[in-house]
Amino acid sequence: MHAISNSISREITGFYDAYFKEYKLATSYIELLLMIEDYDKISQKVIATKMNLAPSTITRFLNKLIKKGLVSKKMDGRISYVELSEAGKKEVPKMRELYEQAEVDLKEILGSKFVDTTKQLLIHGAALLQNH
Numbered sequence: 552m553h554a555i556s557n558s559i560s561r562e563i564t565g566f567y568d569a570y571f572k573e574y575k576l577a578t579s580y581i582e583l584l585l586m587i588e589d590y591d592k593i594s595q596k597v598i599a600t601k602m603n604l605a606p607s608t609i610t611r612f613l614n615k616l617i618k619k620g621l622v623s624k625k626m627d628g629r630i631s632y633v634e635l636s637e638a639g640k641k642e643v644p645k646m647r648e649l650y651e652q653a654e655v656d657l658k659e660i661l662g663s664k665f666v667d668t669t670k671q672l673l674i675h676g677a678a679l680l681q682n683h
Contacts, residue, residue, distance in 0.1 A: 563657070570653045574646065576619075581646050583612055584635070587622060588643045592634040603677075 567578040574581070579602075586601060587593055595613065599606045613633060616622040621639035625632045635643055658666045 566657060567650070567653045570649045571646065574642075576615075578650075580612055580616060581650055583609075584616065584621060584639065584643050585647055585650065587633055587635055587639075588647070592625070592632045594630050594632055596630075598633065603681075 564578060567581075571578060571581055583598065583602065586598065590597075595606060595609050598604075599609045602609070604612075613622060613624065616639075617624065620636055621642060622633050623636045625634065654666075
């Protein structure tokens with residue numbers, strides 16, 4: 552099971568990554584940017600929880616996005632919030648279009664039923680494993 556899930560994960564990641572070559576960012580970074588856009592401003596802790604990644608990984612991701620000028624950090628007391636920079640506000644909608652096109656194209660290749668069912672099964676399986 553692990554080998555099969557890793558294999559499909561690598562294939563899907565590579566498929567999506569190809570859409571973002573111009574940005575020189577992996578899909579995980581794009582998903583982080585889309586999340587920041589959705590929430591307007593969001594704490595690193597919430598990002599780590601929602602993406603199921605270690606806080607140190609989120610810090611590394613954010614540092615790269617700050618260097619690219621796409622996000623900025625703000626402190627509110629002891630909580631660090633992240634928001635899109637002006638450049639990010641211009642670029643992220645384009646990234647969202649590419650992300651959505653990648654999903655449409657993936658459904659054309661694999662079939663909508665396969666993609667939608669697999670997505671629901673993976674969400675369900677992840678929830679069961681997190682509660683285990």
